[in-house]
Amino acid sequence: MDKFYLTTAIDYVNGAPHIGHAYEKILSDVIARHYKQRCDDVYFLTGTDEHGIKIQKTAAKEGITPKELCDKNSQKFKDAWKALDMDYNRFIRTTDEDHKAIVQKIFQKLLDNGDIYMHSYEGWYCPGCECFLNPKDLTEDGLCPDHLRKPDIVKEENYFFKLSKYKDAIIKHIKENPDFILPQFRANEVLNQLEDIQDISVSRAKSNVQWGIDVLNDPEQSIYVWIDALSNYITALGYDTENPSEMFKKYWPVDVHVIGKDILKFHSIYWIGILMALGLPLPKHIFAHGWITIDESKMSKSLGNVISPTSVIENFELSTPDAFRYYMATTAPAGRDGNYSDDDFKEKVNAHLANSMGNLLNRTLSMLVKYFDGEIKPEFDINNNELVEGSKALLKTALGKVKIVENHFDKFEIAEAGQEIINLVDLTNKYVTDNAPWTLAKEEKMTECGQVLTTVLEVMCVVSALIYPYCPNIAQDMAKQLSFNLDSVKLDTLDVHNIKTGKLITKEEIHPVFLRVDSELADKSKALVK
Ligand code: MSP
Numbered sequence: 001m002d003k004f005y006l007t008t009a010i011d012y013v014n015g016a017p018h019i020g021h022a023y024e025k026i027l028s029d030v031i032a033r034h035y036k037q038r039c040d041d042v043y044f045l046t047g048t049d050e051h052g053i054k055i056q057k058t059a060a061k062e063g064i065t066p067k068e069l070c071d072k073n074s075q076k077f078k079d080a081w082k083a084l085d086m087d088y089n090r091f092i093r094t095t096d097e098d099h100k101a102i103v104q105k106i107f108q109k110l111l112d113n114g115d116i117y118m119h120s121y122e123g124w125y126c127p128g129c130e131c132f133l134n135p136k137d138l139t140e141d142g143l144c145p146d147h148l149r150k151p152d153i154v155k156e157e158n159y160f161f162k163l164s165k166y167k168d169a170i171i172k173h174i175k176e177n178p179d180f181i182l183p184q185f186r187a188n189e190v191l192n193q194l195e196d197i198q199d200i201s202v203s204r205a206k207s208n209v210q211w212g213i214d215v216l217n218d219p220e221q222s223i224y225v226w227i228d229a230l231s232n233y234i235t236a237l238g239y240d241t242e243n244p245s246e247m248f249k250k251y252w253p254v255d256v257h258v259i260g261k262d263i264l265k266f267h268s269i270y271w272i273g274i275l276m277a278l279g280l281p282l283p284k285h286i287f288a289h290g291w292i293t294i295d296e297s298k299m300s301k302s303l304g305n306v307i308s309p310t311s312v313i314e315n316f317e318l319s320t321p322d323a324f325r326y327y328m329a330t331t332a333p334a335g336r337d338g339n340y341s342d343d344d345f346k347e348k349v350n351a352h353l354a355n356s357m358g359n360l361l362n363r364t365l366s367m368l369v370k371y372f373d374g375e376i377k378p379e380f381d382i383n384n385n386e387l388v389e390g391s392k393a394l395l396k397t398a399l400g401k402v403k404i405v406e407n408h409f410d411k412f413e414i415a416e417a418g419q420e421i422i423n424l425v426d427l428t429n430k431y432v433t434d435n436a437p438w439t440l441a442k443e444e445k446m447t448e449c450g451q452v453l454t455t456v457l458e459v460m461c462v463v464s465a466l467i468y469p470y471c472p473n474i475a476q477d478m479a480k481q482l483s484f485n486l487d488s489v490k491l492d493t494l495d496v497h498n499i500k501t502g503k504l505i506t507k508e509e510i511h512p513v514f515l516r517v518d519s520e521l522a523d524k525s526k527a528l529v530k
Contacts, residue, residue: 047092
């Protein structure tokens, strides 16, 4: 693998970020950090989607300009991602000048090639979706099924993209590439939607929507949000219709677009049609995650349960975002809906991160200090053939887990990979119980006792590498206590010979990597996105 390029959806800025947005960004950051352990060149893109009627209306209501609203809210997303330790390469804003200029060129190229044409149109427009709805998709009461509001009737002269021209090619691509849309169960849904796909509106009349990118040679029309938004994936790399940049040549096609299930249609149909019309290679994978509910209810302002991305960290007074990252990244099987609840959060992170993982490291290091003054003796060498029972098998399982975790990541099964890591920790705990190093010490079988502890510490090096994408701070802390250099780890070459002979640690240097979350919640209402 010589490069890995991944993107998130870019979020609308008509409000502040919430835990649902955070879910996608955490999944993406975990994926990016995992691939950094497999490849030297990862490019990770995220950002905000800033044009359209909704922003225009919200800004008018607040008595500020659309740009002021975008600046204010875009910063809230950036701040939230910083608090979650997201390590992206670029935060693109669709109001960035370089993006706007390239979008205009893309539109012009499609127009010049005859893929875009002018057409008079009347349709149902939902500002929530920022798209025209098919009358057959409305509820019985004529409402948008997602936003439960009546769409506006819009009659306009618009530019249209000849999506129908690419219908057969898109169907063929989806059918011939079963890994293109992941999880695979979503592909059928897309194939059904493709059956009655029509040409799509790609501009709005300036008289109705002023907050958009102008069509180059037509001041009466502004470019419609989805063509503007989707193009961010290539404008961010400096794609140019005539002269693609070195960055573009290096990173395109994208390895994965990480998006929510609600916008799969735009990515796997509209975007693919546009890329085909531009003559560009197609994304390798589109991964559609499920949605997050709060206490099993859909988040909504009217229910007053829309919680901010950082609220969990603040309420439980956590010193790093790791536990929240871990919880969110493992809350749902790939592509399925997940749920957040305070009780579940406490229970899961205490069980997995404090009791199973943190405690295992802590008590193993403590025994090393107690019995051997923190020293790894040459006779503890795990290459020794006479290891106590179960040691070789455990070490082999640990290395096998690396492959299993990689295979899950290749299908973006982040929760499933996390479960495998915890399973390894559980097996290691069982190995400790079975071999009872405290009994070995009592019986003065010191070599065996030392070998058991060393075996566990070797496995913990592997665990720290595998858990790093989810919990970067905890993993670094574990690695530090193991004198293991996580920064240079490449999973392909990771082995179980990382614990060096000699003094490993002193009593004072041992500390828990994760403290149990026991506190009662602070004022919960502070967490809500108002
Ligand atoms: N701006 C468009 C995306 C353009 S991508 C070229 C958009 N923005 S959004 O702010 O409405 O949503 C951004 C992402 O957050 C989407 O992938 C969406 O699925 C995700 N989520 C929004 N609410 C969510 C939950 N409650 N749960 C999980 N993800 C959710 O769509």
